[in-house]
């Protein structure tokens with residue numbers, strides 16, 4: 001661990017981590033910082049590495065907030081696809097330096113963001129039943145919390161079997177897959193007589209209610225946008241129920257058949 005002494009009074013400085021707010025390009029962003037602080041005079045100083053991490057964190061927080069892929073997410077998606085920076089650069093017809101900069105703190109343009117998403121879309125051979133994501137009870141729980149905020153009401157009540165909640169989650173997962181190549185919760189869905197439902201929901205419903213969502217990835221800006229869009233389109237339980245029953249991808253299935261994520265392209269109600 002590096003040590004710094006205060007430039008003013010030569011006291012040994014301590015590491016200080018905190019969450020800060022800043023206005024960046026006109027947007028309020030929250031980011032994590034780590035720097036040194038003098039216990040006597042409160043002077044703050046950052047090493048070169050700390051300063052560059054702060055830059056990255058501000059840039060990432062900004063990008064998440066305005067709906068661009070953050071550097072962290074670009075790197076994560078690229079690694080999931082087992083793609084090197086060079087391979088991604090080749091696929092996008094840009095230099096490797098651009099990829100390195102975007103995975104760092106440089107902010108890509110809207111059009112380059114689109115190209116990045118296109119190049120980082122899940123492989124066609126990815127899992128069509130989970131929408132290219134690992135199944136996560138915590139993320140279903142988190143998704144429902146966001147729906148409750150967006151709808152301003154409870155979605156999953158204590159004795160609830162998830163009849164309506166599942167339809168909100170289904171639409172969110174399907175649209176995330178359709179628009180970004182990746183579901184939100186990794187759930188598998190079945191066509192049941194009462195509509196699309198999380199597969200094996202009877203075994204899962206209590207776990208979903210009590211799942212710990214504190215240790216899962218928070219919803220991204222795009223995912224939250226999807227939740228809001230669905231909440232706006234279907235404000236009432238009856239709306240989401242009726243819409244899902246008009247979907248051909250549900251109507252055409254035999255009872256109990258799985259609804260693959262590839263069906264997301266054929267949704268008609270949203």
Ligand SMILES: [Zn+2]
Pocket residue numbers: 006007008009010011038039040041042043
């Ligand atoms: Zn000092």
